[in-house]
Amino acid sequence: MQLHDFYLSGNCYKVRLFLGLLGLQAEMLNVDLPCGAQKHPEFLALNPRGQVPVLVDDGQPLVDSQAILVYLARRYGEAHWYPQDALSQGLISGWLSLTANEIHNGAARARVGLKFGRPVDLEDAQARGRQVLELVDTHLAGRLWLVGDQPTIADVAVYPYLALADEGGLDLAPYENLAAWFARLRALPGYLDLPRL
Ligand SMILES: N[C@@H](CCC(=O)N[C@@H](CS)C(=O)NCC(=O)O)C(=O)O
Structure with missing residues (x-):
């Protein structure tokens, strides 16, 4: 699992926090927001919205922190x-x-x-x-x-x-x-x- 992340983003923190609460590990890939890396073509191919966080699990990108919480809870979390x-x-x-x-x-x-x-x-x-x-x-x-x-x-x-x-x-x-x-x-x-x- 990889998280395309920017440390100071509260939306990215939300996902990191939930991974922590679930005891899950993900590789953190920094997206340099101040340099506009989220608008580069390689990143837009992953998330056409040009935003972090993006979680990639089994090769499938998931965008939007709320959607990622739903996914992680359903797939890995206690009920x-x-x-x-x-x-x-x-x-x-x-x-x-x-x-x-x-x-x-x-x-x-x-x-x-x-x-x-x-x-x-x-x-x-x-x-x-x-x-x-x-x-x-x-x-x-x-x-x-x-x-x-x-x-x-x-x-x-x-x-x-x-x-x-x-x-x-x-x-x-x-x-x-x-x-x-x-x-x-x-x-x-x-x-x-x-x-x-
Ligand atoms: N609804 C989205 C909002 C994501 C969002 O606003 N991400 C910000 C960082 S907190 C971002 O990537 N901003 C860069 C930009 O919009 O260019 C979510 O909850 O993940």
Whole structure:
């Protein structure tokens, strides 16, 4: 298994984290994003979207961090990571979508603006980021995990950019339920440290 990876990317970290939690090894292949390697023809042949992460397993490329989590959970994970019942899968899909939209356009975008110097509307991204921090913190009141009573890929998908939100200028201190959930995730066997700048 190979992971086309960029260390500081939260989406790549998401996949590395899940590989760690599943006790799986993959060869890490660095894609030099600052040099634009993701837009080179050889990489576009692998992922026409021109983005990392890309996981290659048995020669088959898989793109998009959320999709990769689903694949790894189904192929290699214990059942609790992606339970097969309709309700769990519907609830988990809701969190995967939140990650790809609200979290990507909020906390993740604010981090890209502040830490990578990319042109973003920082105020807008931070406002969206705060909304999601509030929403997830409220959801976690009285719960251990986002869906059900064991960790799922929803937790793995949502965690990285919320835990890195301070790098986008967002204050995590007010969110006690989030802090407790971060601690639970960090205590899981195979947990890998965040890729802090
Ligand atoms: N929905 C995709 C988003 C992937 C994404 O935005 N990747 C970024 C790094 S975090 C990237 O490759 N950016 C380079 C570019 O778009 O040129 C996922 O979850 O994997």
